Amino acid sequence: MADVLGGIIEAFELIVSGNPEIYGIVSRSLLFSGTAVILAILWGTPLAMLIALKEFRGKSIIKTFFNSLMGIPTVVLGLILFLIFSRGGPAGFLGIIYTPAVIIIGQAILVTPISISIGVSAIEAVDPEIMNLSKTLGASEAQAQIAVLKEAISGVILSDVASFNRAIAELGVVLLVGGGIGGGGNRTDVLTTAISRYIQMNELGFAVALGIFLVAIIFAVNMIVFMARKAPATVEFVRRSYPKIKRLIRERRR
Amino acid sequence: MTVIAELKKVTKAYGNKKVVDDINLQIHEGEILALIGPNGSGKTTILKILAFLENPTSGKVKFQGENVNFKNTEKERIQSTLVFQRTTLFGTSVYNNVAYGLKMRKVPKAIIKMEVKKALELVKLEGFEKRTARKLSGGEQQRVAIARALVLKTKLLLLDEPTANLDPKNAGILEEVIDKVNRKNKVTIVMATHNMFQAKTLPHRIALMDEGNITEVGTLIEVFGKLSKNLARFATVDNTFTGTATATSAGTSIVDIGNGVQVEVTAQRQGEASIFVNPQDIILSKCAIESSARNVFKGKITEITDLDSLVKLKVDVGKSFTVQITKRSFLEMGLNLNAEVCITFKASNAQVF
Numbered sequence: 001m002a003d004v005l006g007g008i009i010e011a012f013e014l015i016v017s018g019n020p021e022i023y024g025i026v027s028r029s030l031l032f033s034g035t036a037v038i039l040a041i042l043w044g045t046p047l048a049m050l051i052a053l054k055e056f057r058g059k060s061i062i063k064t065f066f067n068s069l070m071g072i073p074t075v076v077l078g079l080i081l082f083l084i085f086s087r088g089g090p091a092g093f094l095g096i097i098y099t100p101a102v103i104i105i106g107q108a109i110l111v112t113p114i115s116i117s118i119g120v121s122a123i124e125a126v127d128p129e130i131m132n133l134s135k136t137l138g139a140s141e142a143q144a145q146i147a148v149l150k151e152a153i154s155g156v157i158l159s160d161v162a163s164f165n166r167a168i169a170e171l172g173v174v175l176l177v178g179g180g181i182g183g184g185g186n187r188t189d190v191l192t193t194a195i196s197r198y199i200q201m202n203e204l205g206f207a208v209a210l211g212i213f214l215v216a217i218i219f220a221v222n223m224i225v226f227m228a229r230k231a232p233a234t235v236e237f238v239r240r241s242y243p244k245i246k247r248l249i250r251e252r253r254r
Numbered sequence: 255m256t257v258i259a260e261l262k263k264v265t266k267a268y269g270n271k272k273v274v275d276d277i278n279l280q281i282h283e284g285e286i287l288a289l290i291g292p293n294g295s296g297k298t299t300i301l302k303i304l305a306f307l308e309n310p311t312s313g314k315v316k317f318q319g320e321n322v323n324f325k326n327t328e329k330e331r332i333q334s335t336l337v338f339q340r341t342t343l344f345g346t347s348v349y350n351n352v353a354y355g356l357k358m359r360k361v362p363k364a365i366i367k368m369e370v371k372k373a374l375e376l377v378k379l380e381g382f383e384k385r386t387a388r389k390l391s392g393g394e395q396q397r398v399a400i401a402r403a404l405v406l407k408t409k410l411l412l413l414d415e416p417t418a419n420l421d422p423k424n425a426g427i428l429e430e431v432i433d434k435v436n437r438k439n440k441v442t443i444v445m446a447t448h449n450m451f452q453a454k455t456l457p458h459r460i461a462l463m464d465e466g467n468i469t470e471v472g473t474l475i476e477v478f479g480k481l482s483k484n485l486a487r488f489a490t491v492d493n494t495f496t497g498t499a500t501a502t503s504a505g506t507s508i509v510d511i512g513n514g515v516q517v518e519v520t521a522q523r524q525g526e527a528s529i530f531v532n533p534q535d536i537i538l539s540k541c542a543i544e545s546s547a548r549n550v551f552k553g554k555i556t557e558i559t560d561l562d563s564l565v566k567l568k569v570d571v572g573k574s575f576t577v578q579i580t581k582r583s584f585l586e587m588g589l590n591l592n593a594e595v596c597i598t599f600k601a602s603n604a605q606v607f
Contacts, residue, residue: 130344132336133338133344135331136305136331136334137335137354137358137406138332138335138358138406140328147344151345
């Protein structure tokens with residue numbers, strides 16, 4: 001019990017003192033997962049638009065496929081990527097195994113089904129007349145699609161947040177292709193692998209500090225998105241309430 | 255008279271089902287043309303073809319003298335805009351909704367601001383710019399949709415049942431706006447309606463539609479003046495009935511519309527006649543009321559449709575009458591399906607064709 005308590009106290013000391021190792025790992029995690037999510041958005045959103053807005057044979061099979069992939073175990077994906085990118089694998093010539101590049105690619109692949117599946121649901125939930133409405137108001141096909149995407153933006157952002165949460169909290173991919181078992185060293189050390197490593201080394205303070213950061217990042221990202229979505233309503237509420245508040249103050253002064 | 259748009263032998267089919275079948279129609283510049291017909295008669299499909307949102311399965315469409323190539327209709331869509339029956343708004347402010355089409359046309363910001371203000375004034379929504387469009391009442395939302403179309407000043411304005419689900423106040427405002435933009439700005443308007451009353455007051459010409467065909471086209475006098483055979487098939491249009499009229503010594507007429515229902519009208523008629531009663535002109539009560547109204551019928555409620563602030567009811571009195579009342583009245587009266595009610599309307603409210 002004393003060890004645990006000591007670990008927690010040490011964790012807070014490490015956070016407050018700005019320990020460079022801790023902050024290095026945190027910033028590396030944010031960079032890798034952030035880049036991976038941006039990549040997933042770049043290829044996932046157009047794909048989601050295509051699946052949601054076009055009618056084609058096999059559409060429901062593709063949707064089911066991506067839905068199923070949302071739950072793929074990260075270790076399995078890590079193993080597949082390891083077999084592809086390891087020196088003897090088909091993409092081994094690239095020489096990116098145990099580098100940040102392969103972690104980013106791996107996490108992007110991991111979260112793409114989330115970006116697509118939730119994105120498709122959000123776009124399909126938009127009033128189907130929005131497309132025709134935009135067109136009859138003079139929009140081109142592409143502009144009309146952007147109008148639909150704008151209507152679905154809350155859901156699309158939600159898919160991006162879910163993707164980020166999954167990427168930053170996953171362990172399997174970084175462990176297998178990032179060097180956790182082969183030796184990528186500090187270059188590929190992220191929050192989840194570092195927590196696991198520090199526990200093995202019995203460095204409880206470091207592990208707890210990183211755990212606090214991991215949870216705080218997930219909470220912070222969700223809070224920021226929540227507040228951003230609520231911002232227009234808050235501004236509208238203040239704008240509408242302002243004359244009433246002004247009148248009340250004036251009456252009180254009298 | 256210049257023809258702005260023309261449909262030549264146009265057919266539109268979804269699978270094996272033809273919704274528009276081999277129709278020919280000319281739309282003259284500066285006119286208001288009303289497409290009248292029951293639900294499913296093909297009115298909306300024609301409007302969508304004229305808005306270049308749907309391509310015909312066969313036939314030709316000419317717009318401003320040129321054949322339309324439906325593979326790319328971006329150029330034509332700039333000159334023709336459609337206001338949908340079910341109000342569809344972007345999930346943003348009233349300003350952004352009305353400004354959307356102008357932004358697509360890359361109009362400078364200062365001009366957009368001015369034009370949006372003018373359009374909102376026209377539909378009596380001045381000062382609504384910053385309001386969230388989807389939080390407005392049904393009538394206000396439809397007025398935003400009209401303003402959004404009017405601001406574009408297109409050659410052709412297409413309106414699909416523009417006042418179908420509106421209360422009399424909002425419907426009145428829109429009818430005034432439609433009339434004004436047509437007379438002042440010379441905008442050509444094609445509107446779909448199954449409101450016979452509206453069809454008699456707004457348009458210059460009307461086209462009767464039934465089962466995907468245009469059965470009659472002409473001026474109001476031409477179509478309503480003679481007893482059209484097709485009009486008799488319009489029993490599916492709200493409160494339009496055909497029967498035999500007998501003049502009375504009191505200067506009125508009694509029109510027997512069948513099933514023992516006899517409607518007294520102010521016009522003196524003898525022989526075959528069609529009548530129309532505006533659903534808003536009918537008083538609904540739980541029991542017969544003593545009044546000066548000449549037409550009182552007892553019946554049962556067979557259908558209830560919720561229309562935002564209004565409720566549309568079908569009352570079977572031997573013939574099915576549509577009655578429109580406010581939701582407040584509906585709730586206060588505690589009405590439900592199969593409830594026994596009375597409908598009352600004045601002889602002068604029954605229009606004879």
